[in-house]
Amino acid sequence: MTNEATQLMAEVLKRVKLNAGFSPIDIGAKIGLNKPQCEAAARALSNAGIIVLGFDMSAHFSPDYRKARAKTDLAAGKKKKTGTAGRRARAAEPVLS
Numbered sequence: 655m656t657n658e659a660t661q662l663m664a665e666v667l668k669r670v671k672l673n674a675g676f677s678p679i680d681i682g683a684k685i686g687l688n689k690p691q692c693e694a695a696a697r698a699l700s701n702a703g704i705i706v707l708g709f710d711m712s713a714h715f716s717p718d719y720r721k722a723r724a725k726t727d728l729a730a731g732k733k734k735k736t737g738t739a740g741r742r743a744r745a746a747e748p749v750l751s
Contacts, residue, residue: 677713703718
């Protein structure tokens with residue numbers, strides 16, 4: 655990958671959640687890349703299988719990358735966030751006075 659792609663990837667990982675979409679051009683502009691550099695960096699990340707590009711240059715992380723990243727996050731000791739089911743179960747418990 656190119657230096658621009660590496661910079662873009664680092665910035666995307668700081669600003670975007672794994673399940674969210676983003677605009678590589680907007681994020682690249684914040685780190686000082688011009689539009690052609692952003693597009694080239696996004697295409698390099700797409701060719702590497704890290705992101706999926708839409709026809710309008712919108713992007714999201716590829717399912718394979720999300721799975722790999724989730725496994726490394728869990729291996730590093732980060733807890734998996736619980737959904738609303740855990741909150742619902744706690745809310746249904748009777749309160750003893």
